[in-house]
Amino acid sequence: KVKHQNIIDYADGRTLYYDAINYRGSESKKLRILQTARRKLSDALQSISTSKMASLSLGDVLSEIAKIEQDSEQKGILIKQAIDNYSSILSHQLPDKDLHFQTCYKLALAWMYLCIVEKNVVDLLVKIEHYIKEADE
DSSP: OHHHHHHHHHHHHHHHHHHHHHOOSOHHHHHHHHHHHHHHHHHHHHHOTTOHHHHHHHHHHHHHHHHHOOOHHHHHHHHHHHHHHHHHHHTSOOSOHHHHHHHHHHHHHHHHHHHHHTTOHHHHHHHHHHHHHHHHO
16 A cells, blocks of 8 residues: 555656646746645655656756745755756666666756856866766766
8 A cells, every 4th residue: 555655646746747837827836836746756755765757756846946946045955956866866777768868968957057056167067068978878
């Protein structure tokens, strides 16, 4: 039953994420949807911590929340959490080349966004170069 609930949490989290990115109303409502998605995906990862797709999805949700966040310090924290989720996927051997490429792409974007938020262009170039090379491997 626990595994079943976590699969439901994962599916709910993904659905809420897509609802949020397609939502055209107020940012506060969009943020509430994303926070619920974050909670659902975090719950799912508690017992299926090896789920690469759940980690990728949580990274996506955190990135979307960071786009809405007004406080630059909090924005940076959220982006770093997204980077941690994406990086956890690359710490495993990935037989799926598409997932590997997608993860490298999202990591490069997240690092780019973080470096812009933190106004750190040197790290930006180094990180983007790293993930472009990794995506080609």
